[in-house]
Amino acid sequence: MTIFYILMIFIVIASLIAVETTDLLSAVICIGAMGFGVSLIFLFLRAPDIAITQIVVEVLGLIILIRATISRDLTFISGDKEFFGTVVSVAIIFVIFLAGLRVFETLPEFGTAIFTEAPNAASQTYISQGLDKTGAANLVTSVILDYRAYDTLGEATVLFTSIIGATVLLRRKTKNTPETLQPVSES
Amino acid sequence: MLYALCFLLFMIGLYCAVVKKNMVKIVVGILIMEYAVNLFLIMLGYRQGGVAPIIDKSHLESQAALNNFVSSSVDPLPQALVLTAIVISLGSLALMISICIRTYEKYGTFDITEIRRLRG
Incomplete structure (x- = not known):
């Protein structure tokens, strides 16, 4: 602890x-x-x-x-700070923190899993029947690849979309930019 | 108390993402928030003196051992979902950093107020 x-x-x-x-x-x-x-x-x-x-x-x-x-020329932060905006943001964040602390009173103590408080929780089924239903000794694997396989498929889609976005942003050569619209001779 | 520390970590990340003017600092704030949320979800499934949700050969020897495992295993469901969230956070980090790099190449600065000033 x-x-x-x-x-x-x-x-x-x-x-x-x-x-x-x-x-x-x-x-x-x-x-x-x-x-x-x-x-x-x-x-x-x-x-x-x-x-x-x-x-x-x-x-x-x-x-x-x-x-x-x-390898950036400017890795140090310079410049003046806006004092008023910072104070207002800190005050708002502090108020949200104090209000949010009350939520944790409704949760069970740390060390008591929250799924044991709920009757017929899905996690109870995964733990007790995961090995028989899926044959995976690691229950996390049985949840990822069997019970919630569509979730994993969606994760792979999101991952590839973000990688495609990063590749497009970092690509050097661009075709048909407005500067090169006039016909260029093929080399 | 540990939950409150997690929430404090989230609020530090929120402060960093809202107040700071450097683009890399904003990315750092978003990363801190991701850590806090992942940690909180895993903590919700923890049991005092629990075991990892992996069935061992010793658990299969008798019905009593299996029942003991069922009553002491930690929650596998948030672990599986947080695993997904961690991998996705890597993809979103790559996307945010590539936006930062392109902005730096175009304007020569990470400061968002400078960028706004240059645009007019």
Whole structure:
């Protein structure tokens, strides 16, 4: 139980540094520290599949983020801040935080799974009959690839759409731009 | 209390995405919010002293062992859905960063107020 608090406070401190530092590369490295901390928490929360996925995604995301910030002339943030706008935003966010804290009073204590509170929860069926129905020893696999396979198909669609968007944005050569509308001789 | 820390993390990310003027900082704020939400969903399914939702050979030896597993396994459903969300966050991160890179190539800055000023 204590380990969760230690890791959680570590993540909060790393996020504060990532938000407040003026060097973009430091912010990106703090994001990396946060990601590995989150992965450790997943491991202690008995979710090894997610911990592995989080590490892989974290490394790839760090590469992408460092690609964006390194070799830029301007990696330091400069310029004056708007004091009034910042104060108003912080006040609104603080009020939302205080109001949102009341929601957690309705949740069961940490350590009590919420699906045990609900009668006939879907998760209970997955745990008790997952092996017989699907034959997968890992119940997360049986949920992803059997019970909710359409969800995974949609995930793959979203992933490919975003990758297509990134490829289109980063593509160098463009055909038929207004500058090259006049007939060009084929080389 | 841990839930409240998760919510605090979400609010830090929201503050970063709303207040900061640097495009990479906005992306960082969105990433922090994603971490907070993933962490909260996994925490909802945790049981004190639970085991990972993977059926071992030792669980299949007797009916009592299997019943013990059923009553102590953590929730597999949020784990499966968060797995999906983590992979999608990588795709959206690539999309956001490519937008940032193209904007930097066109305007030479990450500052969103500078970009607005240059557009007139």
